Amino acid sequence: MKRLSAYFLLLVGLLFTSCIPTKDLIYLQGEPNQSAQAVNPVVSKPYRLQVNDILNITIKAIDPQFVKLFQSTETGQVNKSEQSLYYDGFVVDDHGNIRMPILNEVNVLGYTLEEARQLIEKRLLEEYFTKDANLFVSVKLAGFRYTINGEVASPGTKTLFQEKVNLMEAIANAGDISIVGDRKAVTVIRQTPSGTEIKTVDLTQRDAMSSPYFYLQPNDYVYVKPLPQKTLGTGTTLVQSMTALISAASLITTVIVLMSR
Template sequence: MKDMVYLQDKNTSSEQNTIASVESKPYRLQINDVLSIDIKAIDPKLVSIFNTTNVGTAGGKSESTLYFEGFTIDDHGNIRVPILGEINVIGYTLEEVRVIIEKKLLEEYFKTEANIFVTVKLAGFRYTINGEVGQTGTKTLFKDNVTILEAVANSGDITAVGNRKEVTIIRQTPTGVQMHDIDLTDRNVMKSPYYYLQPNDYIYVKPLRQKTWGTGQTGIQSIGTIITLLSLATTVYFIIKN
């Protein structure tokens, strides 16, 4: 049970019901991120030329549609917006990109009376999960923040032979690749800076040793396997003896 249950209180010396999780830091954009940009005004005709498609309704579109209709950050850290041209967004937060676009529109094309309203979002929160989970692969959630527990739940949970105590998160950062193991059976995982995922994180759930033994996923299965092997050995012994 200690290997299976999530968020256990392993600090037996004190009773603590409240755990303060680490505050999620604003995500800073990286190469190959896809943005959804929507520009609105009092008169929709004024901004229709800036919107290639109605990406504001991204919640109802497939990942492939978002890929083709969104704004992908190229190898130089730029996106290409109709009329506005190339805008460098690498290393900026979504809020900072919104301010940049809004300022550029007001300085070059509109007056404040137009009441320009700009929305900038990631075209889905994407992560990849592999190993001992119900459903492996790349997943996309339409949320701003995703925790490791939400990602695991969205992937069919960790299997009975998955190691919940050593879940590896691989994260690409501007300074390089970071790898970190977290223990999902300990409630203090909510204090970890890896509790909140970042877009494009890779999650790997390692198998327990019992999977390589091949005796079964549960105690009953293991006992059954052992009894079967003992019965087979006994049968072979008597056959040889007789």
């Protein structure tokens, strides 16, 4: 009888350790008695162009026929698909150069998008256009690419057509973190000119929005590791855990009865 009680207590303990608390599933929690909580603004560093980045460069002026000489194609740059941007965009090669019509090679490695825009505009004004041409140059990345893996509904490489993407948006675009995903330790891996940076962000706390890794940079890798409850395999909800507990208790009782005969 004592052995049965010990087994029962062990199963009850397993029940409570296997259930995932609600506080581990809620994003950006703050003080319970505070309806609004101020969060320090994120100081995000501007992205600097790297090898294999693809740029979408738009050039406009009073003379549209002359401008076409500097475009990669004769079609406009509006409403292009990801595939067409890949083939028509300007790729940063291994030497940090993009190859443009007429201008030929332009080195943009390590430049911000604004610095690259100013560089291209300066060369065009110095070599081909006058100030009266009303020159307009726009330089953007051909989509914001990142990779997300682990305990999310839809892992893989994603592309969003927007200037900035935060960690919450990236996860939502991947179908959210599963119930057995660890929201307290979301890992962001970032390649920089100085090397690889790895940072863990706790998305259950509002302080996450103050992290410099809350806003992603292009080509970031996001990994969501599983909770220990997934390894236990006893269920992630109370109903699942109770079902596992009852099944285990029935099995133990049957074994004890058979052995006592």
